[in-house]
Amino acid sequence: MADDLKLFRTWSSAYGLRIVWALKLKGIEFDTIFEDLADKSPLLLQYNPVHKKIPVLVHNGKPVCESLVILEYIDETWNEAYPLLPKDPFKKAEVRFWTKFNEEKLLPSIKKASLGHGREKEEARALTPEYLKHAEEQLEGKKFFGGEKIGYLDLVFGWMAYLINVLEEVDGTTLINRERYPLLTKWMEIFYEIPVFKESWPDRDMLITKFQNYVWT
Numbered sequence: 001m002a003d004d005l006k007l008f009r010t011w012s013s014a015y016g017l018r019i020v021w022a023l024k025l026k027g028i029e030f031d032t033i034f035e036d037l038a039d040k041s042p043l044l045l046q047y048n049p050v051h052k053k054i055p056v057l058v059h060n061g062k063p064v065c066e067s068l069v070i071l072e073y074i075d076e077t078w079n080e081a082y083p084l085l086p087k088d089p090f091k092k093a094e095v096r097f098w099t100k101f102n103e104e105k106l107l108p109s110i111k112k113a114s115l116g117h118g119r120e121k122e123e124a125r126a127l128t129p130e131y132l133k134h135a136e137e138q139l140e141g142k143k144f145f146g147g148e149k150i151g152y153l154d155l156v157f158g159w160m161a162y163l164i165n166v167l168e169e170v171d172g173t174t175l176i177n178r179e180r181y182p183l184l185t186k187w188m189e190i191f192y193e194i195p196v197f198k199e200s201w202p203d204r205d206m207l208i209t210k211f212q213n214y215v216w217t
């Protein structure tokens with residue numbers, strides 16, 4: 001019997017898109033349920049009663065929550081088709097380390113540096129170059145964070161490929177100096193052009209409107 005796979009996400013969330021990219025790379029069919037976070041569906045609240053957030057992947061009726069947990073679930077369940085995490089324990093630990101770095105440092109810092117206010121914004125702007133340098137170093141001698149092919153870490157960092165230039169436009173500043181971070185810049189361009197990802201990019205004008213009206217929570 002074919003797997004029943006439903007992905008609850010929003011049109012713009014980078015956390016949700018990670019899951020779309022993983023499923024597309026692996027060639028797995030799935031249905032998408034677009035949520036309105038201002039009016040969450042009873043099903044979303046039922047499947048993720050703890051955080052009440054998207055994404056949620058429901059596999060044959062069983063919900064899996066939290067994007068990084070979902071990515072690992074997908075990779076373990078459909079491992080033969082396009083493995084995402086390296087097998088080697090040390091390499092896997094490195095991927096998890098840089099994933100944590102993205103979630104706890106890089107992403108919040110760029111968000112605050114572009115959408116934040118006052119002192120918090122200034123502090124984030126001061127810290128971001130150091131974080132970007134670390135990310136840039138991870139690409140030395142490689143096309144992707146995962147090496148010659150896209151891996152788990154590319155999906156984690158994938159938000160940059162479609163959001164950096166939107167945030168720059170909304171804030172009217174440069175978040176990533178393209179000359180200072182050439183590897184990251186190239187990687188963003190390549191990632192954006194990956195054929196199986198193409199149809200997943202949210203509409204740029206809608207993203208700009210969304211972030212122009214962004215209310216910090």
Ligand SMILES: N[C@@H](CCC(=O)N[C@@H](CS)C(=O)NCC(=O)O)C(=O)O
Pocket residue numbers: 013014015037052053054055065066067068
């Ligand atoms: N750590 C979570 C973050 C997911 C997240 O922040 N989702 C947001 C949308 S981008 C959400 O559902 N927010 C609804 C809310 O906070 O009420 C993950 O990786 O899945």
